[in-house]
Every structure is written in C-alpha cells, then in structure tokens.
Amino acid sequence: MTIKVGVLGAQGRVGSSVVDGVNAADDLELVAALDRGDDLQALVDNGAEVIVDFTTPGVVMDNLEFCIANGIHCVVGTTGFDEERLGRVRQWLEDNPGTGVLVAPNFAISAVLAMSFARQAARFFDSAEVVEYHHPNKLDAPSGTAIHTAQGIADARREAGLSAMPDATEQQLEGSRGADVDGVKVHAVRMTGMVAHEDVIFGAQGQSLTIRQDSYDRTSFVPGVLVGVRDVAEHPGLTVGLDGYLGI
Amino acid sequence: MTIKVGVLGAQGRVGSSVVDGVNAADDLELVAALDRGDDLQALVDNGAEVIVDFTTPGVVMDNLEFCIANGIHCVVGTTGFDEERLGRVRQWLEDNPGTGVLVAPNFAISAVLAMSFARQAARFFDSAEVVEYHHPNKLDAPSGTAIHTAQGIADARREAGLSAMPDATEQQLEGSRGADVDGVKVHAVRMTGMVAHEDVIFGAQGQSLTIRQDSYDRTSFVPGVLVGVRDVAEHPGLTVGLDGYLGI
Amino acid sequence: MTIKVGVLGAQGRVGSSVVDGVNAADDLELVAALDRGDDLQALVDNGAEVIVDFTTPGVVMDNLEFCIANGIHCVVGTTGFDEERLGRVRQWLEDNPGTGVLVAPNFAISAVLAMSFARQAARFFDSAEVVEYHHPNKLDAPSGTAIHTAQGIADARREAGLSAMPDATEQQLEGSRGADVDGVKVHAVRMTGMVAHEDVIFGAQGQSLTIRQDSYDRTSFVPGVLVGVRDVAEHPGLTVGLDGYLGI
Amino acid sequence: MTIKVGVLGAQGRVGSSVVDGVNAADDLELVAALDRGDDLQALVDNGAEVIVDFTTPGVVMDNLEFCIANGIHCVVGTTGFDEERLGRVRQWLEDNPGTGVLVAPNFAISAVLAMSFARQAARFFDSAEVVEYHHPNKLDAPSGTAIHTAQGIADARREAGLSAMPDATEQQLEGSRGADVDGVKVHAVRMTGMVAHEDVIFGAQGQSLTIRQDSYDRTSFVPGVLVGVRDVAEHPGLTVGLDGYLGI
Numbered sequence: 003m004t005i006k007v008g009v010l011g012a013q014g015r016v017g018s019s020v021v022d023g024v025n026a027a028d029d030l031e032l033v034a035a036l037d038r039g040d041d042l043q044a045l046v047d048n049g050a051e052v053i054v055d056f057t058t059p060g061v062v063m064d065n066l067e068f069c070i071a072n073g074i075h076c077v078v079g080t081t082g083f084d085e086e087r088l089g090r091v092r093q094w095l096e097d098n099p100g101t102g103v104l105v106a107p108n109f110a111i112s113a114v115l116a117m118s119f120a121r122q123a124a125r126f127f128d129s130a131e132v133v134e135y136h137h138p139n140k141l142d143a144p145s146g147t148a149i150h151t152a153q154g155i156a157d158a159r160r161e162a163g164l165s166a167m168p169d170a171t172e173q174q175l176e177g178s179r180g181a182d183v184d185g186v187k188v189h190a191v192r193m194t195g196m197v198a199h200e201d202v203i204f205g206a207q208g209q210s211l212t213i214r215q216d217s218y219d220r221t222s223f224v225p226g227v228l229v230g231v232r233d234v235a236e237h238p239g240l241t242v243g244l245d246g247y248l249g250i
Numbered sequence: 251m252t253i254k255v256g257v258l259g260a261q262g263r264v265g266s267s268v269v270d271g272v273n274a275a276d277d278l279e280l281v282a283a284l285d286r287g288d289d290l291q292a293l294v295d296n297g298a299e300v301i302v303d304f305t306t307p308g309v310v311m312d313n314l315e316f317c318i319a320n321g322i323h324c325v326v327g328t329t330g331f332d333e334e335r336l337g338r339v340r341q342w343l344e345d346n347p348g349t350g351v352l353v354a355p356n357f358a359i360s361a362v363l364a365m366s367f368a369r370q371a372a373r374f375f376d377s378a379e380v381v382e383y384h385h386p387n388k389l390d391a392p393s394g395t396a397i398h399t400a401q402g403i404a405d406a407r408r409e410a411g412l413s414a415m416p417d418a419t420e421q422q423l424e425g426s427r428g429a430d431v432d433g434v435k436v437h438a439v440r441m442t443g444m445v446a447h448e449d450v451i452f453g454a455q456g457q458s459l460t461i462r463q464d465s466y467d468r469t470s471f472v473p474g475v476l477v478g479v480r481d482v483a484e485h486p487g488l489t490v491g492l493d494g495y496l497g498i
Numbered sequence: 499m500t501i502k503v504g505v506l507g508a509q510g511r512v513g514s515s516v517v518d519g520v521n522a523a524d525d526l527e528l529v530a531a532l533d534r535g536d537d538l539q540a541l542v543d544n545g546a547e548v549i550v551d552f553t554t555p556g557v558v559m560d561n562l563e564f565c566i567a568n569g570i571h572c573v574v575g576t577t578g579f580d581e582e583r584l585g586r587v588r589q590w591l592e593d594n595p596g597t598g599v600l601v602a603p604n605f606a607i608s609a610v611l612a613m614s615f616a617r618q619a620a621r622f623f624d625s626a627e628v629v630e631y632h633h634p635n636k637l638d639a640p641s642g643t644a645i646h647t648a649q650g651i652a653d654a655r656r657e658a659g660l661s662a663m664p665d666a667t668e669q670q671l672e673g674s675r676g677a678d679v680d681g682v683k684v685h686a687v688r689m690t691g692m693v694a695h696e697d698v699i700f701g702a703q704g705q706s707l708t709i710r711q712d713s714y715d716r717t718s719f720v721p722g723v724l725v726g727v728r729d730v731a732e733h734p735g736l737t738v739g740l741d742g743y744l745g746i
Numbered sequence: 747m748t749i750k751v752g753v754l755g756a757q758g759r760v761g762s763s764v765v766d767g768v769n770a771a772d773d774l775e776l777v778a779a780l781d782r783g784d785d786l787q788a789l790v791d792n793g794a795e796v797i798v799d800f801t802t803p804g805v806v807m808d809n810l811e812f813c814i815a816n817g818i819h820c821v822v823g824t825t826g827f828d829e830e831r832l833g834r835v836r837q838w839l840e841d842n843p844g845t846g847v848l849v850a851p852n853f854a855i856s857a858v859l860a861m862s863f864a865r866q867a868a869r870f871f872d873s874a875e876v877v878e879y880h881h882p883n884k885l886d887a888p889s890g891t892a893i894h895t896a897q898g899i900a901d902a903r904r905e906a907g908l909s910a911m912p913d914a915t916e917q918q919l920e921g922s923r924g925a926d927v928d929g930v931k932v933h934a935v936r937m938t939g940m941v942a943h944e945d946v947i948f949g950a951q952g953q954s955l956t957i958r959q960d961s962y963d964r965t966s967f968v969p970g971v972l973v974g975v976r977d978v979a980e981h982p983g984l985t986v987g988l989d990g991y992l993g994i
Contacts, residue, residue, distance in 0.1 A: 023455070110457060111374050111375075111454060111457070112452070112454065112458065112459035113457075115367075115370070115371050115459060116459060119363075119367045119370075119371075119461070122363070122496075122498045123363050126359050126363065126473065126477065126496070127359075127473075127938070128882075128938040129882060129936065129938045131935050131936075131937065133877060133933065133935065135947075138873060138911070138912035138913050138914060139914045140914060141916045141917060142915070142916070142917045142918065143915045143918040143919070143922045143923050144922045149919075167882070167936075167938075168882035168883075168936075168938060169882050170882060170883045170884060170885055170936075171884070171885065171886070171887045171934075171936065172885045172886070173886045173887075174887040174925075175887070175893075175926075175927065175932070176921070176925060177920070177921040177922075177923065177924050177925040177926070178887045178888045178924060178932055178933065179887050179921065179936070180921050180922060180924070180933060180935075181918075181919035181920060181921040181922035182919075182921070183919070187935070187936075188919070188922055189877065189922065189924060189933040189935065190915075190918070190922040190923055190924075191875050191877065191924075191931070191933065191947065192873065192875075192911075192912075192913050192914075192915065192923070192931075193873045193875065193947060193948075193949035193954060194872040194873045194911075194912060194949040194950055195712075195718070195872075195873075195949040195951055195953045195954050196714065196949055196954055197714060203879075203935065203937060204360070204937075205937035205938040205940055206360065206470075206473040206938055206939055207271070207469055207470065207472050207473050207938065207939055208465060208466050208467040208470030208472070208939055209358060209359070209360045209361075209463070209464060209465050209466060209470040209939045210464045210466070210937060210939050210940055211360035211363055211364060211461075211462070211464075212460075212461075212462040212463075212464070213367070213459075213460075213461055213462075214459070214462060215457070215458075215460075216457060216458045216460070216691075217456060217457050218456050218457060218458070218691055218692065218693060218714055218715075219456040220456070221455055221456045222454075222455065222457040224455050224456070225374065225375075225376075225454040225455050225457075229374060248370075248374070250370045250498070376634075376690040376691075377634060377688065377689045377690045377691075379687050379688075381629060381685065383699075386624075386625060386663070386664040386665050386666055387664075387666045388666060388667070389666055389667065389668045389669060390667070390668070390670065391667045391669075391670040391671070391674045391675050392670075392671060392674045397671075415634070415688075415690075416634040416688075416690060417634050417688050418634060418635045418636060418637055418688075419636070419637065419638070419639045419686075419688065420637045420638070421638045422638065422639040422640075422677075422686070423639065423640060423645075423677035423678075423679065423684070424673070424677060425672070425673040425674075425675065425676050425677040425678070426639045426673075426676060426677035426684055426685065426686040427639050427673065427686055427688070428673050428674060428686075428687075429670075429671035429673040430671075431671065435688075436671070437629065437674065437676060437685040437687065438667075438674040438675055438676075439627050439629065439676075439683070439685065439699065440625065440627075440663075440664075440665050440666075440675070441625045441627065441699060441700075441701035441706060442623070442624040442625045442663075442664060442701040442702055443624075443625075443701040443702055443703055443704050443705045443706050443960075443962055443966070444701055444706055444962065445962060451631075451687065451689060452689075453689035453690040453692055454690055454691055455690065455691055456691050457691045458689060458691050458692055464939075466939055466940065466941060467963070470939070519951070606953060607870050607871075607950060607953070608871075608948070608950065608953045608955035609953075611863075611866070611867050611870065611955055612955060615859075615863045615866075615867075615957070618859070618863075618992075618993075618994045619859050619863075622855050622969065622973060622992070623855075623856075623969075700856070702855060702856065702966075702969040703767070703965055703966060703968050703969050704961060704962050704963040704964070704965045704966030704968070705854060705856045705857075705959070705961050705962060705966040705969075706856065706959075706960045706962070707856035707859055707860060707957075707958070707959055707960075708956075708958040708959075708960070709863070709955075709956075710955070710956040710957075710958060711953070711954075711955055711956075712953060712954045712955075712956070713952060713953050714952050714954070715952045716952070717952045718951065718952030718953040719952075720952070721870065721871075721951050744866075744870070745866075746866045746994070
C-alpha cells in the first residue's frame, strides 16, 4: 500500500526536491504536483491522501482550508504561521477531526533530533556548551538553531534544579568564552566550505557526550518531510514542530 | 534535606571513588563506608537510606537481603547477576514493595545515554555505523558497548520496517567495511593514549547525526551512580539498567 | 599585476568550475576558455601565461606540446599520465626549460595536506589508523586516498625504525579491526548524506592527534588548481603531485 | 646500542614520569635518577650520555654548567629561561661545541605538531579558527597554546599576503564569534571531564581541514621528552623549542 501524495509549490527550489524525494520512495506515490495557478481540485480528483505545502504565506491558508475540508492530511513547511493562523487551522480541523496537519519550521530531522537529545541529556551533566559552524555568508551569529538548542538545555537544567556550570575563568580575552544564552555558552565559527553544523557538548566527571549535527546540502529537509507524510494520518489535529512526530 | 548513603566495598578502587563522589555532593551524606568483615548493622544504626554496592558476587546477595529486609534502597554495580539472582531479589522485594533496587552493568551515564539516543534515532536514517576507539591493551574487539549499541540500532530498524542500508561496495580490502553486527557495521580502533570512546553515526539525505561518547578516566561511572542514589527511592521494586531511570 | 589564464576543457563539469574560480579571483584574469574544436592559437593571441587542462587523455598531449612550445605554463588535472607520457613532457620541456608543468592526480588541497601531515607525524606516535567516510554509492573500500595515506604512514614508520603498533586484541568479530594496509589499519564507513571525509588518527602516551579532512562538494579541487596557477611559474620543469608546490 | 640517561628532579611528579618512560623504552637505559642534594658526579661515574632536567629555576643552571662541561647532552623542561639564561648556556657550549642542549617550554608532541601543521596549512585556506576545550578549573581563556597557534596562523597568512577572512556577520550575540587574536578567531570551551583539547579548523571552497589535538592525562609530555633524548646528540649547540627537532 502506497500513500498518495500531492505537492503544492512543486516548482519551487524546495518543492521540487520534495517531488524528487516522493518519487524516490517506494511507499509513496506522487499524484499531483501543483504550483501557482493550478486548480486544487486536482488533489481530490487524483485521490491525494497527504499534501506537502512549501508555497508562500499568501496562498498557504487557502490551500489548508481546501485540503482540510476534503479530509486531506497536510504537511506544511511554508513560513509565516503565528498564533492567529494556527487558531484558524484548529478551527477548520474541528469539523474534520480525523484530519492531521503538521506545521513545522524545521524539517532537518538530524537537527530536530539533536535538539531533542540535548534537552534529554541536559540534566545529567555539570557542563553544557554549543558550538555551531556555518559558511561565512551567514548574517547572524549564533544560528537560530544553536540559540534554540541552548535555551532547551537551560530550561531542562532549571527544571532539574541544577546550579550554574563550573567555570573558574578569571582572566580572558573578550569573547573567548562565547555568547551567554540563558547561562549556556554558545560559540559560532564561520568557515568557507562549510554548510551548517552543530556540536552540543556535555561534560561530567571523567566523560563527555557530544551530539554532532551536519547538514551537507540544501536538500536535508527532505527526509523529515517524508517522516511527516508517512506519519501525519496517525496524528489527527494540529501538530506544531516535527519533534511531536518522533515519539521521543 | 540530604540523602543518607552507605557504601559497601568502600575500600575497593571503585567503591572509594563512590565515597569521594558522595562526599563531594551537597545533597548526599555518607553515613557508613563498609568493607569486607564490617557489620551491616552499622547501616541501620547510622540511618542509611540508600546503599551503593560495589563488592563481589560472593557477598552481594547477603548485602541485598539484609538491606531490603531493612527497607534500605540499593544501587548495585557488582557483577554476576543472572536471572536466578534477579529472581531472588524480586522475591525479597515482595515483602518490602516500597524499597527500590537498581542493578546496572554500566553506570557511565554518557554511554547509557548514547545507547538510548542511538535507539531513538535509528528509524529515521538510511545508514548507521558504529566506530569505537580504545587503548591498545583491550582484549576484545569491538567493545561490548559498541556491539550492544549496534544491536539496539538493528532492533529499532527492524521494528520500523527499514530495509538494508545502502552500500554499493563491489571491491574491498578484507575488513575495511568493519564487522557486521546484525546488519550494522562496527569498526574498532586501537590507539595508545586513548581510553574509551564511541561514535554512533547516522546518515540521511544531505545530513548526518553523530553521537560521540568519550570516557577520559576510570571514575566516569560516578555521576551515574549518584543519579541512581538520588532517584532509587522513586523506583520501588527491581530495575535493571540505568536507562530505566533516565526518563527517556 | 594579474596572471592571464586559459582554461582547456572549459565547458566540462570540472573545467567550468575552474572558469568560475578564475573569474572570482582578483589576481587572475581569464583570457581564453576553450573546449573541443577550439583553436589553441587563441591562447597565444590573448596572451595566456598559464593554462589549466581538464580535458581528456586523447587531446591533452597535443595541448601540452603546443603550450610548452609557446612558453605557456601548464596546470594539468587530466588523467591518464603514465611514465611514457611524463617522459614526453620532460623532453618537450628540455627546449623550454623556463616553462613549468604541474601534473597532479588530486587537487583537493586539504586532502593533499592531510597526507603530507600524516607522513610528517607518523614517526612520533606508537599508533596510527585511518578511518574514511564516503557516500554509499562508492564502489571501492577503502578509498584510494585512505590507502595512499596509510602507505605513507607505513613508509615513514619503517624509515624511523618503529616496530609494529601495540594491539592486544585476542578475540574479535571478523572485520572489526579494519583492513591491513602495510601494517596500518584502515576502516571505511559508508553513509548516506556524506560526501568524502577522512580521519587520520595518531596516538602516544596520554594524547592523540587527529587530522580530519572533509570534502563537502565536488568543487573542492578549485583552490588547489588556483595554487597551481599562481605558483607554476616558479617551478620550471615537470612537477608531479600538488605536494611539490606546498613547500612542506 | 642503548642511550645512557640520567634524570634530574627524578622524584618530582614530572621527573618520575620521565623515569618510568625511560625504563619502559628498549633503546634507553636509566643510569642515574638524582634529586635535590644528590651529587652530580654520579652522572659522570655512571656514564650518562644525556640528562633530562625537570628541576627548578634555582638549580637548573648549575646542572647545565656541570653537564655541558662534561660533554653530557641536556634535555630541559625546567621553566624560567629568559634571554640572559639562554646566553649563558650558549657561552658554556662554545667550549663544548659537540654537546647538544634542548630547552623546550612544551614537550606534548601532538600539540607541537598541531602548531607546526597549522602554520604550514594557513596560507592555503580562506578561513581559519581555533576552538580549545579544557576542564573548568582553568583560570585563563583562551589557553596559551591556542593563542600561540592563532598567532602562528596570523603570521603565515600575513607572509602569504592573504586578506582578511570572509565573515558576513551583521547581527550577533556578544562573544559568539570568539576572541580576536591578530585576526584569527579563538573560542574557549570549559567542560567538566575534559582535560586539554584543541581543534584548528581551516576552510576553503568545498572543503575543510581540522587538526585535532587531545591530551588525556598529565603524562603526555613523556613521548616528546624521549624524542629529545634520542635526537639531542644530533643537534649540537642550543635548540629552543621541540619543533626544531621534528624535521618539519
């Protein structure tokens, strides 16, 4: 049994990689690849069970309203979702409670897992720091992922009642100890040739644990999208964030 | 409120590190440090709430019988537990159902977490391999931890219905692709200067996730023992393996 | 002062990346981009001082004969050079002793440096092993680079009179200790998402040294080609291998 | 043929590790292990060819004057050498030009090699940064080794005429991009369980090269001392720094 998939935004850079990913998967069947101006009715006519939406904030809400009304599950990577938009999605879902919608800002499954593992590990270690590595064209430092990871660690430490990390530094060159994100040090390396990489490092007596995430190219979101496509039917209602699907 | 702790085998190499660890922890109080020939009654007299046992297979069962009968929780790293022994512990616990006993073969918390994360991550990746690194005096290759990790990955892949990993190798030098542990390749490096280290590597389109565990010295079991001491009261009955305490 | 560069094979996948690299460099000027059927005279007419040849074994020799006769330095990545071909190049150079020709099988400068550093370091360490990581479509294991690196280590150890590496392994799963390349263990990992990566690991009492090389995409040869272009005029005669230009 | 070795400061923490290292080496013979108050004449009487000095600034000069006068080569790790002291050593050596003296601040051979490789590699890469990792009791950040490594990179880049590294960062959390050491970014991680570790990372188009140095315990200076002992006879006169012996 294959799952019948429609892709919206199929001619965009991201959408076309999703099309390739669906075509390459034995258990998925591409039944519609739509873009700007195409009629959504094709989804129904071709029996799409799940759609993937990488379109634009201007059209995504219409897409979701149509799909939910037709009982088609939705996996959404389009940006621009605030509480108001999520509220409208929830409302549409009230009439179709069996339909699942996944809205996720980040489909890079290794990055999502790294953040989850970091939160799980945090309370067992005295020390935790984050080092991220990106290409030198990146405008912000540290990366949003690294900041988010550090905040997850800080939250987990607080919940576990841990005190501040040990650090005897008395004399330092400014900046050497990194940025402070809620008590967790974060370091940003900029390096020609690199893409996007992150080390989350934990230390305790006599040992360390490092969670390393490497993104080598811009299609690294595809496996996470396919996890969404395969699992969305088992998660009726609205789910925000891919981690809700990881069962961890 | 501190927890009152007794250590059995307190003069052994491992036990004395546990004594140091308890003494260094603000929330724990060492009330008895016993070794061969000492009277267990001192545990009761000094109000021990939890004992840590790193003794020998010859005496550990007597220690557990005494402690369970007196409602003292037990954290046990002594080796030699088979099903028969675990059965006897369960029987003693029937009369003291509020008492907790943790029997764990491995207290290195970073290694236990690494195995847990590996099992969680396995089903989301096409590829998974394990590389372990140890000092050259080690007699077996790969390490028991690496084999155990690989089997956990293999189990998780099977449960998720994953097919074999991609590998187009046609021509190879014998041994280059590692040992096959239930379909997961495991590589063992032996290196003067190193202690015990492990990389669990997962790959999917455009990305990889690496869980790296480093043990730098022989006291790396201490933090895991202290997790056991702090949490054993909340886990009445018998628990085998520290992962049962990690809430993950 | 810029260097005037001609590219032969300019429309091929590799050649076009060289064209991009030359165009992006402030100190280089692209004066000719030729491919199959173009007249080599354009090199002379446009004042090319250096050519880069990524063509085919069928045409490269004619290209070199022409360029050497016209005093144009040559940086050559085209394959198929055996002793006979190198001999003919040397002969042509006898009449133009001021002209430089660099023929290199590998222009990935990080890989060339890694091999050089491995040879330099080898005699100072008790242990040395190589772990290489590639995408799973690779047909051979280990990679040619890893084998070459291991042989360089083995040679350096032999010259220094080192004895065999310490390894107490008595009991092993077949393949876990890797392939034996002249006494140096080499391990090959195959991982979806990865490109081409190598760890050369050295160990001595209380320490290790790891030389890690990562290739993230298929243009990683460009920087090495540009080193060749910039330095070839200072290396008259024939040089085989980019390491001859690294001054190390 | 073994080399006859005397150790001065043989009962100190460092000196006793040197004694162990000499005893464990097949090609070295310990003929004198002296400490405070012992008569240096024992070195001559027992035929010492090389001495290793890990004593104190207060006695090392007398030791060297005696050894040089007796034609005994010297490997010196004692601190406190300034230009004035080095000048006196050179003067003593004028009368014994065949005698070798090595004075080195750092005998950790992997660290010395890492710095040398960093200087060699620097001119071939657009980007270079240093990340060092130490236990949290360290008082200064970054480590002296990391600063020294960064300065070596900066010098090599300047000599090669390289321009500033690419870095498009516009918006940053303070400290995230590390400390600036002569244009090279240096990051310092403090982590319970770790000892002393350093990553020197270089990036160019499509690739990176990382030189990783790990010190696992406090005896990591021993292999470098033994390199000194074995090679000092071939380096008559004064050599400052172990890198002068590495032939690189």
